[in-house]
Amino acid sequence: MTPRFAVVGLVASDLAASLAFYRRLGLVFPEGAEQQPHVEAALPGGLTLALDTEDTVRSFHPDWRPPTGGGRCALAFHCGTPAEVDAVHADLVGAGYHSELKPWDAFWGMRYAVVHDPDGNGVDLFAPLPAPSA
Incomplete structure (x- = not known):
């Protein structure tokens, strides 16, 4: 197997x-x-x-012993739209969680943000950006 x-x-x-x-x-x-x-x-x-x-x-x-020097892993959550990345990020930060990276339009074509969970693990939020119009 x-x-x-x-x-x-x-x-x-x-x-x-x-x-x-x-x-x-x-x-x-x-x-x-x-x-x-x-x-x-x-x-x-x-x-x-x-x-x-x-x-x-x-x-x-x-x-x-817990690792030192930051998070232990990174997880990523796919959001339905770029606006949802912003909304989920705002909800988590509003609830008191640490924002590592505010939402931004990444050069690889995604809206992207990073928030830390309570143990400092990076949790990525992402959604594809609309295709550029020709």
């Missing part, structure tokens, strides 16, 4: 804060997930986002 990519895993320093952030982006976690040591949300295409508390990771890897 060939291994198949299936799960993106994040370690959350504050699970409730991470759940609130990712729920704002439309991910669905079970009711009462804030009290669990490990939670999962189904992603499009059959992938799963898994969140573990730091204590959970230390339960099987006692010497584990």
Whole structure:
């Protein structure tokens, strides 16, 4: 059997804060997930986002320490339109999350922005820009 990519895993320093952030982006976690040591949300295409508390990771890897120097990974969320990139960015920043990059029209043809989740992971927001008219 060939291994198949299936799960993106994040370690959350504050699970409730991470759940609130990712729920704002439309991910669905079970009711009462804030009290669990490990939670999962189904992603499009059959992938799963898994969140573990730091204590959970230390339960099987006692010497584990959080990385230093910034985020632990980057995730990207496709928005339907460039205006939605702006709206989602404004919603997250208005809710107190850190904006790494304000929305801008990237040279590769996308509206793009980056916000940090509660653990400093970069979360990209993007949507294709309209094709230039000839």
